[in-house]
Amino acid sequence: TRKSRPQRLLKAVEGKATLGDPQSVITAIDHFCRHKEWAMNVGDEKGSILDSLVIELSPVNVLELGTYCGYSTVRIARLLPPGARFITLEFNPDYAAVARQVIGWAGLEDKVQLVEGASGDWIPRLREHFGVQMFDLVFLDHWKDQYLPDTKQLEECGLIQKGTVLLADNVICPGTPDYLKYVRNSPHYDSRYYRSHLEYTKVEDGLEKSVFLGF
Numbered sequence: 001t002r003k004s005r006p007q008r009l010l011k012a013v014e015g016k017a018t019l020g021d022p023q024s025v026i027t028a029i030d031h032f033c034r035h036k037e038w039a040m041n042v043g044d045e046k047g048s049i050l051d052s053l054v055i056e057l058s059p060v061n062v063l064e065l066g067t068y069c070g071y072s073t074v075r076i077a078r079l080l081p082p083g084a085r086f087i088t089l090e091f092n093p094d095y096a097a098v099a100r101q102v103i104g105w106a107g108l109e110d111k112v113q114l115v116e117g118a119s120g121d122w123i124p125r126l127r128e129h130f131g132v133q134m135f136d137l138v139f140l141d142h143w144k145d146q147y148l149p150d151t152k153q154l155e156e157c158g159l160i161q162k163g164t165v166l167l168a169d170n171v172i173c174p175g176t177p178d179y180l181k182y183v184r185n186s187p188h189y190d191s192r193y194y195r196s197h198l199e200y201t202k203v204e205d206g207l208e209k210s211v212f213l214g215f
């Protein structure tokens with residue numbers, strides 16, 4: 001059967017990137033998506049905003065919801081301090097299989113724990129299964145209608161505490177209206193929109209950064 005788009009993206013990484021060099025993996029994926037086939041990675045423009053926020057925050061415990069091919073996983077993991085812990089959840093086993101290889105090609109497999117399954121099923125189990133107390137950074141990039149319920153579940157499980165930063169992709173396109181309303185209207189979050197564009201296009205999109213202020 002014909003290879004899937006993620007598999008073709010992986011072939012582009014294997015053909016162009018240098019083993020163990022995260023930047024070359026990022027560059028290879030961006031080139032493939034800009035010149036060959038669009039794919040729903042956070043991309044280079046929003047990716048630069050993501051980079052600057054990760055560098056500024058220097059998080060120790062990071063959760064990513066929605067790994068896809070591992071592009072944002074590589075972008076984040078390459079900037080984490082030694083000893084940081086990074087858990088990324090992916091629902092789709094085919095995406096997860098490609099992401100494992102992309103992360104491996106970047107030489108970052110020791111920094112990342114890729115967990116297969118739905119966010120809603122895993123969030124209540126993260127604390128006892130991984131011994132994580134709270135997250136300093138949560139990058140939301142999965143089903144857009146899951147951002148809000150998962151945020152509420154993270155709050156209830158105590159995995160979001162004072163100072164935790166939520167960074168949400170696609171708040172304009174495809175859009176996450178209920179999530180935006182919640183974080184922008186809640187007295188418990190200090191929220192800010194970073195205007196950008198949908199990956200590899202001129203369509204408006206952006207990242208919403210929301211700092212939890214505590215209950």
Ligand SMILES: Nc1ncnc2c1ncn2CCCCCNC(=O)c1cc(-c2ccc(F)cc2)cc(O)c1O
Nearest residue numbers: 040066067089090091117118119141142143170173174
């Ligand atoms: N652990 C978990 N739990 C629950 N769901 C989970 C999951 N792990 C994965 N998923 C399932 C998410 C599937 C991918 C989510 N991302 C998207 O749907 C997405 C779509 C676009 C897009 C924009 C304009 C267009 F015209 C078309 C597509 C752009 C993006 O940057 C996107 O991130």
Ligand SMILES: [Mg+2]
Nearest residue numbers: 042141169170
């Ligand atoms: Mg996205």
